[in-house]
Amino acid sequence: MAAPGLGAPPELPFDDPCADRERAGPRPRTAGGPAPGDDAGGLDVFLAGRVFMDMIFTGLPGLPPPGTELVTDGLGSAPGGIANIAVAMSRLGLRTGLATTVGDDMFGAYLWRTLSEQEGVDLTWSRRAGGWPTPVTVSMAYDSDRSMVTYARPLPPSADEPVTVPPHASTCFIDIDRPVPAWALAMRRQGSLVFADVGWDPTETWSTDVLDRLAAVDVFLPNAVEAMAYTRTRHPADALEALALRVPTVVVKQGARGAIAIDSTTGERAEAAALPVEALDTTGAGDVFAAGFVFGTLAGWPLLQRLRFANLCAGLSVRHYSGSLGAPCWGEIAAFGETTEVAPEILADYEFVVPYIPEAELGSGPDSVTRAQPTLK
Template sequence: MAAPDGQAAAQPPLDDPCGERTQAGRPLRAGGARADDGLDVFLAGRVFMDMIFTGLPGLPPPGTELVTDGLGSAPGGIANIAVAMSRLGLRTGLATVIGDDMFGAYLWRTLSEQEGVDLTWSRRPAGWPTPVTVSLAYDSDRSMVTYARPLPLTADELVAVPPRAASCFVDIDRPLPSWALTMRRSGALVFADIGWDPTETWSTDVLDRLAEVDVFLPNAVEAMAYTRTRTPAEALEALAERVPVVVVKQGALGAIAIDSTTGERASAAALPVRALDTTGAGDVFAAGFVFGTLAGWPLMQRLRFANLCAGLSVRHHSGSLGAPCWGEIAAFGETSDLPPEVLADYEFVIPYIPAAELGNGPESVTRAQPTLR
């Protein structure tokens, strides 16, 4: 691809910001059922080119223009959680469709070469444009505009033969794909999330799909809307009657959960940090919860680790590329201003931090380049 002046177009740097991801996954699989060559988690869904404008005082009124000096670009959509999982050391496979345009080339290289996501099940059909989302981040929230054409391939067409994996992650805004049902029959745990219903009808068909799910991770607004309840706690109780493990994410208020398989109930506060960009925070939370589940942690530890990962991610303006690596997790524990009694709640994480990352401090933490140049 040539630049307008005939010179070669600049390529985004693809150095791995999480070189320790391989070492981080070893304690998870040591001596366990996942010590083979299978995946830890498999996903399928849409990937978007996210363009994130930050530092805005609000949305521009009609006929006006806002100028800001904050712009990030990163893989979005299902890539948010795929990147977050891979950075934690989970062997992550992704089935998606990516365009054969400039944005698609960037997304493919970033996911496969920089972030270590296995794209064996993904395709780049000729002439199909990569979906693009523009995110306007302001006042610790965001608004979005998306351009997307209909998918040329369905998830079941992409995944004719599902891989061996310890778990898979699905969105239950539609019936579960056949590959997910096949994987569950083979012993994989099915984790599920649900997005905003643009029709706001909140069909109860979604709740019926939970019969094929092992872990459900909605946010509080979604959970209350689908269950027709008035509080997150009421929604949690209603969902616990339908799915073995349910977590209700409450943003800055933390998360609450019930694990009916063990009888555990837990409530964990969010990490007390200043949020700069919440894009993808729920996906990073889910990645942390998947890791903790595969590690066999108690429910409270799973919630705390998920909150830790999400809290570290919102400190950056970069969407999926703001997901923490283990080096950042280690640096937070070593340099945080939180009181010792709060940091003690996270001591269970230490055995999973690669030894090379301990004691290095924040200067050793590298971050992925979030902006196309």
């Protein structure tokens, strides 16, 4: 029975904020399978990894010193971890499959519904683990950056089984802070492109075993700090050169300084500036960047255009306090091109994107953008 005067708890909306996600412009067929958007079947990208319940505190002047308390006016919640990139890819119209495990608690139910019902991520390969708590990360955003605290229990043996039969997909995305999983190797043998990122090493030993795993990777997307630490170099450009000897395509993300890359398969080298916008929350920005780069790769764009589109997607995402739910839909990409937020000569660098924007979004104006909101704000 509900407490007197309180009534029933509110129903959270799970409406799709990107109704255009299946209508992005045509992309070419890749070696790994049918062309993205082809109704013959198959995914554009397949991922496997841990999903977290992200709780994002905003409006902080800094971190609270020991023994003190800060009161802030901003709190958001959104799927985190591998969900950051899964949501970003799905919002660009890529058919995205995800293998993960969530708990049977309240957080797990929210994550499952948000990913499947709101964001259109295919969870056929995912499961719910009874009696296991869903991992939680608290992100504290301040001064255009953030610090994080995570709670995560080991998966129960019954839920810690690898993907035994991977789906047919043009690409897959992995994290190489662990050995390359057998399902990714199998997908690569079948023609899928393997994209990889790497997380922060909490031990700060930066084992070179990670670099050895790049032999099974086609595209590597570390940030500058990670790239320099693993290659024992002092400058991002030097780290890029070292990594290019190990993997066909390397991108080093430099945050507000943009990104640099080498594609040894085409002989291209490129450098692209970040989108000049005010960053409110950088949570998940690297994952949104990766989603844009995957899309550009499937589109067959030159390296410079792939970098620019990835920077565009990441730049649009950091303008929101919402973690993974800050990833842009095509409607927001179109609306940004119709504003005066940046100079016309900067917008001109992104004209190549226009043919990929759904016709319904062109000319609709910034007021037409629908954005999924965090559960609290």
